[in-house]
Amino acid sequence: MEVLDQLQRTIEFKSVPKRIISLVPSQTELLCDLGLEESLIGVTKFCVHPHYITTKVAVVGGTKQIHLDKIKALQPDIILCNKEENTKEIVEACENICPVHVSDIYTISDSIELIKQYGVLFDRQKQSEAMSAKIEAEVTDFKMFLKNRRELKVAYFIWKSPWMVAANNTFINHLLELNKFTNAFDRQERYPDVLLEASGGYEAIQVVLLSSEPHPFNENHKTEVQEYFPKAKIVLADGEMFSWYGSRLLKAFEYFKTLRLNLENNLTY
Known part of the structure; x- marks a missing residue:
């Protein structure tokens, strides 16, 4: 069996991979x-869904630092990586152990492509097709929900010290656009540092979204950020809904609807 990953690399298997x-x-x-x-034999310490998975499956490190000896000892058939989450060095090191599939996600279409690739790779075509169709239906319904709603100018923060935002050419930005949120930093690329100044310059920004990950923003940070965006609504955002591109999308659009309705009830624009 030959399959392509999302970097268009060919991966060969004699049979369906069973140890993942x-x-x-x-x-x-x-x-x-x-x-x-039941086919999962290793995950990262950040794999929090299902909530019990790290108690059932071996933890082989994080997304940026891994324990190669532990991975090798588990004798995997395949290792699943992502271009953004994992370094090139990690992918190359893992390839010395077994085949590696690398995802590369920027859009909903990329997400659906990955789901279907996994369907073929792991003999789960029926499940992957059903999941893909459900996500596509959710997107269609969400676009109808937003049809007569206005654009809102937003900033989406992922880190502090230094302050960092999600900008253009990211999956987060793609979902912001889908939400009819105009990203105030869409002229920059990826995840730039931002110098915040109390003197202002951000008057046009209506909403500031503080992501729950990778930096765990909380209620205490809202007051701190409000100083720089005195006219904006500061909101704690569920980072999983904006950045997890797999089956989490099945839950994301109901969350986005609730977020939009709450904003409209609290904004004057």
């Missing part, structure tokens, strides 16, 4: 929702 290591939290959740939990 996932180095990406959102992909771990996706595998479990495709019915592959």
Whole structure:
């Protein structure tokens, strides 16, 4: 069997891979929702969905630092990585152990492509097709929900010290656009540092979203950020809904609807 990953690399297998290591939290959740939990033999310490998975499956490190000896000892058939989450060095090191599939996600279409690739790779075509169709239906319904709603100018923060935002050419930005949120930093690329100044310059920004990950923003940070955005609504955002691109998308659009309705009830624009 030959399959392509999302870097267009050919991976060859004599049979369906049965022993899977996932180095990406959102992909771990996706595998479990495709019915592959029993095939998982290794995950990262950040794989929090299902909530019990790290108590059932060996933890082989994080997304940026892994224990190669532990991975090798588990004798995996395949290791699943992501271009953004895992370094090139990690992918190359893992390739010395077994075949590695690398995802590369920027859009909903990329997410659906990955789900279907896993369907073929792990003999879960029926489940992957059903999941893909459900996500596509959710997107269509959400676009109808937003049809007569206005654009809102937003900033989406992922880190502090230094302050960092999600900018253009990211999956987060793609979902912001889908939400009819105009990203105030869309002229920059990826995840730039931002110098915040109390003197202002951000008057046009209506909403500031503080992501729950990778930095765990909380209520205490809202007051701190409000100083720089005195006219904006400061909101704690569920980072999983904006950045997890697997089966989490099945839950994301109801969350986005609630977020939009709450904003409209609290904004004057």
